[in-house]
Amino acid sequence: MGCTQTKVTDTADSGQLKQTKEKPTKQSKNKNGKTTDVEILEPVKPKATYANYLSSYDGKVKNESACSLRGVTFMQNGDLVVADYKNNKLKLYSSKFEFLAELELPSAPWDVCQAADNADDILATVPYKKEVHRITVSIENNKERLVPLSEFRTEGFCWGISCFDGGIATCVKVSVPEKAWPKPPEFQVHIHEFDGTYRRAIMFDANSVPYFKEPKYLNVTYDDLFLLISDYKQNTVMCMNNEDELIFSYLGMKSPNGIAMDENKNLHIASFFGAQRVHKVGPNGKYIDGLPHDEDRPLFPHGICYRRKDKIIVMTTDQSLEVYKLV
Template identity: 20%
Template sequence: MASNFESSIHRGCDFIHDYSCSPCEENGYNTEAQHYCTQCTKHYCQDCVSKHNGLYQKHALLSRKDVEKWEAAPGVVDALERCEMHPGEALKLVCCDHDQLCCSVCVAVEHRQCPKIYPIPDGKGIQRSIEFQQVPKKMAELQKQLEKMKEARMKNTMSLKKTRAAISDEIKTIGKKINEILDKIEKTVFKDLDGMIAKLENNIMRDIETCDTMTIKLQNMIAAFQTKAKSSESKSYIAYRKSHNMILQADEHVRGISTIECYNVTFQANNLIEELLSSMKTFGAIEEQTVMTKQRKDPNSDPNHVISVSEYKKYNVKMSDDEYQCEIFGICEMPTGDFVLADGKNCELKLLDKDYRELDHYDVPEIPWDVCHIEGNEVAVCVCNNAYRKGLYFINAAKGDFVTTRKLSFDHDCIAAAHHGGQLYISSGTALYVYTMTGQKVKMLYEDKSDSRTVRKCAISNDGKKIYITNNIGDQLITVDSIGTKLAQLTDPDMKKPTGVQVTPAGHVFVCCLGSDIVMQVDKDGKKKLATLARERDGVYGPHGLFFSSRTSSLIVGGVKCTLLVIRLI
């Protein structure tokens, strides 16, 4: 039992405490402090505090319920030097790989694989530097800006309340108008109903009057026929003729009235009104509008402005259980800032956090030739086995829960994919196809069957009017419009076996080249090279995957040698 206990509190474990027991820490163990002694200025766990109390019975102790007082007590790490992640620990180290200040717990838990961990420098001469002296001024200016922003937001809150009242009045007016229309329709219907009932009642009264009149006439004729018809032949003849005419007249009325059994009225409701109203969920669209602050024109907003590089950083993405050296074929970024890499050599997806550290991985049945983000946590992975599978795997790439949600199969190879405007752009190696999200082919946008890999990867401009295609075998960048018409064909001595291509929201176009180990920028029309941004000496090794992150304004390049190169742009 003792060995188990020691292994659970050893400093090498991953338990993180806001305050660690001072005696335990001195002996190489990591246990959580439950008490603080104001005289000793040390923290104690439950076991160590009993020994302390036996030696120092008059010392004042602060328990966990007074933990807020620990921070103000002597001996506790100063707030400026305190680690934000582990408040009981002092910042003593710097991770140059992630450009972060660290405490000992940070290094043990989060940066254990980082090779460039150094003590915090003494900062000699920093107080005389201009940057150091300008810090209070800059913070004061930011404080004023924040106060102004707060005031503006307070005013914004009042204006929203007024907007709410105005829109409410407008909605009530619409409701009142609709009710007035319904009342008018109701009155019209009742008017028609009353008119129809009155008409039928008149018909009934007329039939009743006819029956009464004919009944009286028949009664009188019967009386006359019985008393006078036999008095003489001539009177009998007259009685017979009048009675016969009376019978014919009465019979005609009986037949006319008996053809109508009764009068009735029915109502057939117009269900279209109810269906139309029930299908409407609102009187109109309530839209959120964000008014952006006018900014000075940024030269980087010009798609032909030559982009500069501020730094290159290389990250090793080989995982402990990878069988082979990594070969990154595709890269995409998630809404969380995490990255998904398609490792073709190890047949897996790698999930990295925003600092490019390993979070998880997922084995893919076939070689993943490319990966692109769809929406939310969903990515689409291109798989292509000439004998069996040719299509896309849609995968939910949440940490610890990689799930294949659906699949699409094609009758051609599938070596690259892009998602734009709710449609999929699929490269077969010699053609570029457009598909719906359900897998229905829309059209073949472009084809070049002169050789294999004439259509390697593609990128679509933000407005969808230009599609850039890398011709890997022909050392070319092809630009076509949205209907497939070729607009440009770029060749350049440095453009050898181009693979990945990316377009920024501002329209900057970047290409990586497998044959020349470079990353270049080309103009928005795809007609000329503007600059070379990175070479082999900067960390470009056999590049396949290229991705632009708007979040960090960086180009992420993946290739061989298990290296991910991050190029910071300015």
């Protein structure tokens, strides 16, 4: 699912930003004695601008007056697929970010990922239909098209999605019966087979405490060993192994959104908030660097993805694709 294969137990090695030029996250204890995060204090300043701005592309096409781009993923061939939440569409772009095709869905899509079992297929979540759709990229008359293949139902509203060689992971918000006992948490991460068959839910840690408050985006590491979850309300990005054990939690960013990973197993985490709108985090959960917020070009990123061949990062905002290059 690429983090590290060693479980982090030492606080100084975890994602709690215990570095010399950084302040730790302020914490307090609730009435049950559990430590909870109160305030996120990100590093004072990045060590350097680790990614340079290259270009921006308008997300609107044809007769659209507005758009709202959310999830984004690179395909194996370098093409890009974006979920347009406002226009109920998936949009396909070439490796040079030229608009190629679109597909209208029955409701607003949130996130997209490439299917692990077929390099030509895309998986997209459609939250208010409680569905995951499988779409393929095909070529007809020398033009690429997005063609729907199938869909499956989820147990609740589905948001983030990621795919690994063993199946599909989705963030879901389930309906919890008022009299249910023991009462499951409302927000969960579900694992499905490639055909959509429900396998299991990730809900609690070893002490039966719910893991999540509002997970919104997912990713998996290159080696498929670890699952990455950004929890918007918990101000946390989690790295978990296949036994649902927490490897580390990164606590240095307010309301994290999309997560990308480069070939060195560094995470690139996007957020609307803070002096740095992208944090670069190492495979052990430590902050490495940040992308400073530019007041002349304000950046409010939702999704983020990385293309290895040219070290390109693409972020989605409501209205645009923002392209940066690692340096």
